[in-house]
Amino acid sequence: MLIFIALLYVCGASGLIWLAVFPTGRALATRGIGRLRALVRHASAWGHAGGRALGAARDAAALTLRERLLRFLRRHRVVFAIVAPVILIPSLLALALSNPAMLPVYQGSAAMPDEQVAALLAGEQLAPPVALPPDVFTTAEVELIRPMLVGASRNWGLLHPDFSARLLLAFKIMKEQHGYEMALLEGYRSPARQDALAASGSNVTNARAFQSWHQYGLAGDCAFLRDGKLVISEKDPWAMRGYQAYGQVAESLGLTWGGRWKMMDFGHTELRLRGVMRR
Numbered sequence: 001m002l003i004f005i006a007l008l009y010v011c012g013a014s015g016l017i018w019l020a021v022f023p024t025g026r027a028l029a030t031r032g033i034g035r036l037r038a039l040v041r042h043a044s045a046w047g048h049a050g051g052r053a054l055g056a057a058r059d060a061a062a063l064t065l066r067e068r069l070l071r072f073l074r075r076h077r078v079v080f081a082i083v084a085p086v087i088l089i090p091s092l093l094a095l096a097l098s099n100p101a102m103l104p105v106y107q108g109s110a111a112m113p114d115e116q117v118a119a120l121l122a123g124e125q126l127a128p129p130v131a132l133p134p135d136v137f138t139t140a141e142v143e144l145i146r147p148m149l150v151g152a153s154r155n156w157g158l159l160h161p162d163f164s165a166r167l168l169l170a171f172k173i174m175k176e177q178h179g180y181e182m183a184l185l186e187g188y189r190s191p192a193r194q195d196a197l198a199a200s201g202s203n204v205t206n207a208r209a210f211q212s213w214h215q216y217g218l219a220g221d222c223a224f225l226r227d228g229k230l231v232i233s234e235k236d237p238w239a240m241r242g243y244q245a246y247g248q249v250a251e252s253l254g255l256t257w258g259g260r261w262k263m264m265d266f267g268h269t270e271l272r273l274r275g276v277m278r279r
Contacts, residue, residue, distance in 0.1 A: 035065075126168035128156035132183055136230055145232045148197060148204075152186035152221075159187050160217040163271040166253040167220055170269070173249050180242045183230060185221040185267065189214035206263070216277065219270035222246070234266050243267065 136142075137149050156164055167184075174180045189197075191209035198208050205212070213219035223232040224242050231239045243266035247257040250269045258265030 126165070126172060128164075128168065129171065129183070132225075136183075136228070137185070139229065142230050142232060146185065148200065149185060151193065153188050153190075154184050155187065156184070158217055159220065160271065160273075162273075163218045163220070163255075166250075166255055166271060167222075167269065170246065170249050170253055170255070171222075174242070174246055178242065178245045178249075180245065181225040182222050182246070183225050185223055185230075185232070186214070187220045188217045189219075191215055210277070213270040213272065213277065218273065218276065219268065221265070222267045222269070232267065240266075 131154065134150075137152075142149060156168075159167070171182045174182050189212065194205070194207065194209045194212055194215060197205050209215065223230050224239055225231070226238070234240045234243055243259060246269075247259045247266070250257045255269040255271055258268030258270075
């Protein structure tokens, strides 16, 4: 469809330039229209009996027009050699650059579905929560669900600024509107750690190094704090209600929520920016 539109534009623009620049073009077009009108009048008068004669006249007129057009092109071939690239090159460039991934706007943040949320992100500078004591992440319950959590990074400074802002706003909304205090279990993840997690089994992750948004600081695994302890398992009804609310809040902020995946990851969110992850 785009190719057809581009060709239509080229033909139309060429015709208009021809008529505007060359007087002989306008004269030829005027004569051609006059001949066409004459042929139509003759066709009405002759009717069916003069069909063969009309066909011959049309062929002769078409031949005459073709000869004049060829003579005209040969006479002005230098001008056409200059004008044609001027018309064709911009059209072909526009067609080649029509891939949205090549437009700068697509390299930025995902579009916000809610103007109020966009205003909140633009106006508020939220600070990361106070770091939790290391022993919070090493309890028996946590080790059972996330056995390699001790070596995870919870450094907010290693996260992409846009993702960090959205995640902090999600934490604030969850606390103020739903009564859940949240904690970051893991943010940025090194390629070596990603491969180590993948090697530990498909029940942990199927993503290898640079196949996860964690390597770009655009993903985070989160859970809830209750009475100073981490609650990760969705088997806890209270936590499951929190995950459902968290998924809705995260998606309203333009984040992708792992709770909708085939291999569900309720505490995982990520911000997918175009042109970041290498395929």
